[in-house]
Amino acid sequence: MQLKDLLYKVTINAVSGSTQVDVIDIHFDSRKVALNDVFVAIRGTVTDGHKYIDKAVGQGAIAIVCESMPKNIVNGVTYVLVEDTMSALARIATNFYGNPSHNLKLVGVTGTNGKTTVSSLLYQLFSKAGYKVGLLSTVKIMVADTEYNATHTTPDSLSINYYLKLMNDAGVEYCFMEVSSHGIDQKRTEGLHFEGGIFTNLSHDHLDYHHSFAAYRDVKKSFFDHLPKTAFALVNLDDKNGLVMLQNTKATKYTYALKSYADFKAQILENQFNGLLLKIDGQEVWTRLIGSFNAYNLLAIYAAACLLKLDTLEILRHISELESVSGRFQYFISNGKVTTIVDYAHTPDALRNVLETINSIRTNNESLITVVGCGGDRDRTKRPDMANIAATLSTKVIFTSDNPRSEDPQAIIDDMEVGVEPQLVNRLLSIVDRKQAIKTACQLAQPGDIILIAGKGHETYQEIKGVRTDFNDFVIAKELLNQLNK
Incomplete structure (x- = not known):
């Protein structure tokens, strides 16, 4: 493909050299550049790609895209x-891969909590309905039935378009995609054609990056601002920011809610550890998912499927068959009758939702032991909030390491x-080693008690001082409880 074709719809200030040159590949990592490739110099949060322009040229780059010559x-x-x-990278990527988002129905899901669950369950539902479906999520990337590892909530724009092209080649009809605030702010979704957008909720997160809640909210809003008029914009009306998302969108506006009058309504009839009984638009449906936060997620899924023209009774039938997403309120009951729940809750609001759900189901004759930490090199302001929520809503809480990354684990706990x-201090234990913290929770638990292990969910590693080691909360808890029950 020629450079001039790759630059279609890119806002250009100046050009030095010819754009009628053939290009082999596109890179924003100078280490990957080879003969006749294009290097796009990105000013990132860690380093500035402009420092590596000479290196890229030395490795054979035929063209450089930059903000300063x-x-x-x-x-x-x-x-x-x-x-x-x-x-520019986002536009170049869409051109390089042939605008793949135009060849399927792409739906973006954004919000603080629920993105992974909503997008993953939509993937499940449409697969059950007989369609070829794609998924771009925190947990995994799916191209029909083929799975790829996910490294970011929203991949870089080259990767997004690469996977969308694979979906085109595989005959995928629908794709459901998590859209993070970082992804929006860094233009990773620019140039993509969305069939619809879904807003789940908004609460305290990523203020280390966005610096203020207003800035965080406005980045989310900008996703809806850029939806085309042919798309739908579906928002949670029970969240006070739901209507904010709709203020400037050209898309057709729809709302869903449990508490407010909305286009799509649901009511919780029963909430138990083995599932939820919901009434959705007048129809009762039993689902294996648990908690009021999942009632919202399921209603969003139902509404989106309706807007994508699936039959309503078929949607409800498939909702009753959906299975929980890895690391999202994933639970088991040990031989010793201890219920252990693993959840990705890593924000104050998500942690409160999970703990309030558990407390709404349990009888209070049993103890609730929470194991929780906070990630290093991330928003520090949410740490005291999460700690107090855990201590307030648990019988006993154990503070431990999450992914400390480059920070001192003890300093995070402090x-x-x-x-x-x-x-509430008498409820608190602090154990830096996460496995030891989980082991202590297992040793403290009596038959009938509940253990919540929060923060890492689906992750299968722990990162300490830049080194990742295998670590799976669900597997470790199961092994420890089985050992204690022998």
Whole structure:
């Protein structure tokens, strides 16, 4: 493909050299550049790609896309000056892979909590309905029945378009995609054609990146601002930010709610550890998922499927067959009658939702022991909030490591402990080693008790000082409880 074709719809300030040159591949990582490739210099949060332009040229780059021209201009290399290389990369990626989002129905799911569950369950539902379906999620990437590992909630724009092209080749009709605030802000979804957008909820998260809640909210809103008029915009009306998302969208507006009057309504009839009985638009349906937060997720799924023209009775039938997503309120009951729940809850709101759900089901004759930590190199301001929520809503709480990354694990726990109200301190234990913390919870639990292990969910690793080691909360808890029950 020629460079001039790749630059279609890219806002260009200046060009040095010819755009009528053949291009082999596109990269924003200079280490991957080879002969006749294009290198896009991205100003990232860690490093600036403009520092590596000379390296990319030395490795054979035929063209450079940049926000500022390098001092050293090499003959035979084309330099394209643009306002925003992140935006340019997204447009170049869509052109390079033949605009694959136009060849399927792509639905984006955004919000603080519920993105993974909603997108993954939509993938399940449409697969059960007999369609070829794609999924771009935190947990995994699916191209019909083929699974790929996920590294980010929203992949980079080159990867997104690569997987969408694979979906085109596989005959995929629908794709459901998590859209993170980082992904929106970094223009990873620019140039994609969306059939619809779903907003789940908004609460405290990622303020280390966005710096204020208003900025975080407005980034989410911008996703809906850019939906085409042919799309639908479906929002949770029970969240006060739901209507904010709809303020400037050109898409057709729809709402769902449990508490408010909305286009799609549901009511919780029963909430137990073995499932939910819901009434959705007047029809009763039993589902294996648990908790009021999942009632919202299921209603969003129902509404989106209706807007995508599936038969309502067929939708309800498939909802009754859906299985919980890995690491999302995933539970087992040990031989010793201890119920253990593993959940990805890593924000104050998500942790509160899970704990309140457990407390609404349990009889209070049993203890609720929560094991929770906070991630390193991430939003520090939520640590005391999460700690106090855990201590307030649990019988006993054990603070431990999540993924400390480059931070001192004990320092993270110290940040958490500051948030615990003085009258709750007697409920608290602090154990830095996560496996030891889980083991202690298992040893403390009596028959009938409940253990919640929060924060990592589906993750199968722990990252300490830049090193990842195998670690799976669900597997470890099961092994430890089986050992204690022998």
